[in-house]
Amino acid sequence: MNNKVKNSDLFRVFLRSFYIQGTWSVERMLGLGFCFCIIPIAKRLCSSKEEMIKFLDRHMEYFNSQPYMASYALGAIAKLEEQAIAKQWKDVKPISVFKERLISPLGAIGDSLFWKSWKPLASAIGIITSMVFGWTGALVFLFLYNLLHIYFRMRGIFQSYHKGFDIIRDLSIRGTKRYFTMLSSIISAVIGALVVSSVFWLKSNGHDLKEILFFILMVLVSFGLTFRRNQAVETSFIIIIIISVTIGLII
Amino acid sequence: MDLLAEFVIISLAGGFVAFDTTAGWQVMISQPLVACTLVGLIFGNPQLGLLMGILMQLPWLKEMPVGGSHHSDSNIGAFVAASLTIILSRHEVNTDNILIVITIVYGLAVGWFSGKIVASMRRSNNRIVYQADKAAEAGDTGQITRLNMLGMIYAYITGLVIVAISFIFGYLLLSRLGGSIPVYFDKAFGYARIGILALGIGSMISMFLTRKRIHFFAYGAVIALALYLIF
Numbered sequence: 001m002n003n004k005v006k007n008s009d010l011f012r013v014f015l016r017s018f019y020i021q022g023t024w025s026v027e028r029m030l031g032l033g034f035c036f037c038i039i040p041i042a043k044r045l046c047s048s049k050e051e052m053i054k055f056l057d058r059h060m061e062y063f064n065s066q067p068y069m070a071s072y073a074l075g076a077i078a079k080l081e082e083q084a085i086a087k088q089w090k091d092v093k094p095i096s097v098f099k100e101r102l103i104s105p106l107g108a109i110g111d112s113l114f115w116k117s118w119k120p121l122a123s124a125i126g127i128i129t130s131m132v133f134g135w136t137g138a139l140v141f142l143f144l145y146n147l148l149h150i151y152f153r154m155r156g157i158f159q160s161y162h163k164g165f166d167i168i169r170d171l172s173i174r175g176t177k178r179y180f181t182m183l184s185s186i187i188s189a190v191i192g193a194l195v196v197s198s199v200f201w202l203k204s205n206g207h208d209l210k211e212i213l214f215f216i217l218m219v220l221v222s223f224g225l226t227f228r229r230n231q232a233v234e235t236s237f238i239i240i241i242i243i244s245v246t247i248g249l250i251i
Numbered sequence: 252m253d254l255l256a257e258f259v260i261i262s263l264a265g266g267f268v269a270f271d272t273t274a275g276w277q278v279m280i281s282q283p284l285v286a287c288t289l290v291g292l293i294f295g296n297p298q299l300g301l302l303m304g305i306l307m308q309l310p311w312l313k314e315m316p317v318g319g320s321h322h323s324d325s326n327i328g329a330f331v332a333a334s335l336t337i338i339l340s341r342h343e344v345n346t347d348n349i350l351i352v353i354t355i356v357y358g359l360a361v362g363w364f365s366g367k368i369v370a371s372m373r374r375s376n377n378r379i380v381y382q383a384d385k386a387a388e389a390g391d392t393g394q395i396t397r398l399n400m401l402g403m404i405y406a407y408i409t410g411l412v413i414v415a416i417s418f419i420f421g422y423l424l425l426s427r428l429g430g431s432i433p434v435y436f437d438k439a440f441g442y443a444r445i446g447i448l449a450l451g452i453g454s455m456i457s458m459f460l461t462r463k464r465i466h467f468f469a470y471g472a473v474i475a476l477a478l479y480l481i482f
Binding site: 018019021022023024025026027028031032033035036039042043049050052053056057060067068111115116119120122123124126127128130131134135137138141142145146149184185186187188189190191192193194195196197198200202207211214215216217218219220221222223224225226227232233234236237238240241243244245247248249251 | 273275276278279280282284288289291292298300301305308309311313314315325352355359362373376377379380383384386389398399401402403438439440443445446447448449450452454455457458460464467468470473474476479
C-alpha cells in the first residue's frame with residue numbers, strides 16, 4: 001500500500017503535539033488537543049468537506065493520556081485513518097474503539113515513566129550537579145529530562161504510524177515493568193548520592209556539625225511525615241518549618 | 252533596574268511558567284530548579300535563585316499530575332517565592348534566612364490558590380470545546396486551531412495575572428513582616444532552611460526506597476562519598 005501520509009505530515013503532528021494540553025477540559029480532557037494535533041493528517045487524507053467533517057468529529061471525542069505518550073495514539077490513528085480510506089472501510093468505529101483502548105496503557109506507562117521515575121531522577125541529578133557546579137545544574141536537569149521526553153514524542157508518532165493496530169503489543173504494562181524496576185534501583189542509588197552531596201554542600205556553605213546532624217535527623221522525620229501518601233505537601237512543609245524553628249530556638 | 256521593570260519581567264515570565272506547567276511545551280522550564288535559577292540570573296543573584304530552586308524542587312515530586320487530579324500549582328508558588336526573595340533581599344529585608352522561609356510559606360499559599368484557579372480554568376475550558384464542536388461540524392480546521400490557541404493564551408494570561416497580583420501583595424506584606432521579625436530569629440529560621448532541604452530528600456526516600464533497594468542507596472552514597480573525598 002502506498003503511503004498517502006508523508007513524513008512531513010507526521011513531523012507537523014509532532015510539533016503540534018507540544019500543544020496537546022492547550023485546552024485541557026474537565027469534560028473531554030485532551031479531546032480538543034488531539035483533534036488539533038491530527039489536523040495535518042486530516043488535510044492530507046480528506047478529499048471532500050463531508051469526509052473532513054466526519055474525521056474532525058471523530059477526533060473531538062473524549063481522550064486522555066499522559067501528554068508525551070499521546071504521540072503513540074496520534075501516530076497509530078494516522079495510520080488507521082489512512083488504511084480506512086485506502087481500503088474503503090464501511091465502518092470506521094474500530095478507530096474510535098482503538099483510541100479508547102489506548103487510553104489506559106498510555107496513561108499508566110507515561111505516568112510511571114515520566115512523572116514517577118524520570119522527573120525525580122533528572123531532578124536529583126540536577127540538584128547534585130547544582131550543589132557541585134552551581135546554576136549549570138539547572139541546564140543538566142533540562143537536558144536530561146528533555147532527552148527522553150522529546151525522544152518519546154518523536155518515536156511515538158513515527159513508530160506507531162508504522163505499526164498501526166500492532167502498537168498495542170508494545171504498550172504492555174507487564175512488558176515494561178522490568179525497566180521501571182531498573183529505573184527505581186538507579187534512582188535509589190542517586191538518592192544515596194544526593195544525601196551525601198547535601199551534607200558536603202551544607203559543610204561548604206559554612207554549616208557546622210550540629211546543623212549537619214540536624215539535617216540528617218530532619219531527613220528521617222520527613223521520611224516519616226511523607227510516608228503517608230494522603231498528606232498534602234503544604235502540611236509537611238508547615239510541620240517541618242515549625243519543628244525546625246523550634247529546635248533552632250532551643251539550640 | 253527599577254521595581255516597576257522588575258515587576259513587569261516577573262509577571263511576563265510567570266505567564267510562561269503557568270503555560271509550561273499545564274498548557275504547552277511541558278519542557279520543564281517551569282520547574283523550580285530552572286525557573287527560580289533563571290529569576291536569580293536575570294536579577295543578578297544566581298546563587299539565591301539556585302538555592303530557592305534546590306529547596307523547592309523535590310518536595311512536590313510525590314504529587315503527580317495524573318489525569319484530572321487537583322493539587323496545588325507548586326511551580327507558580329515556587330516562582331513567586333523566589334522572585335520575592337531576590338527582589339526583597341535587594342530592596343528591603345536583609346535577614347536572609349527569615350526572608351527565605353517567609354517567602355516559601357507565602358509561595359505555598361500562592362501555589363494552593365493557583366491550583367484552584369487552574370481547576371476552575373479547566374472547567375471553563377468546556378465552553379471552548381463546545382465551540383470547537385461547532386467548528387468540527389463545519390469542517391473548519393482553522394477555527395479548531397484558533398480555539399486551541401485561545402485555551403493556551405487563556406492559560407498564559409491566567410498565570411501572568413496570578414503572579415502579578417501575588418507579587419504585589421507579597422511585596423507589600425512580606426517587606427513589612429520580614430522587617431518586623433527580630434534579627435535574633437534569623438539563626439532559628441536557618442534551621443528551617445535546612446529542614447526544607449531535608450523534606451525534599453525525605454520525600455524522595457519515601458517514594459523509592461524499599462528494603463529490596465536499600466543496597467543501591469548505599470552504593471550511591473559510598474560512590475558519592477568516595478568522589479567527594481578524592482576530588
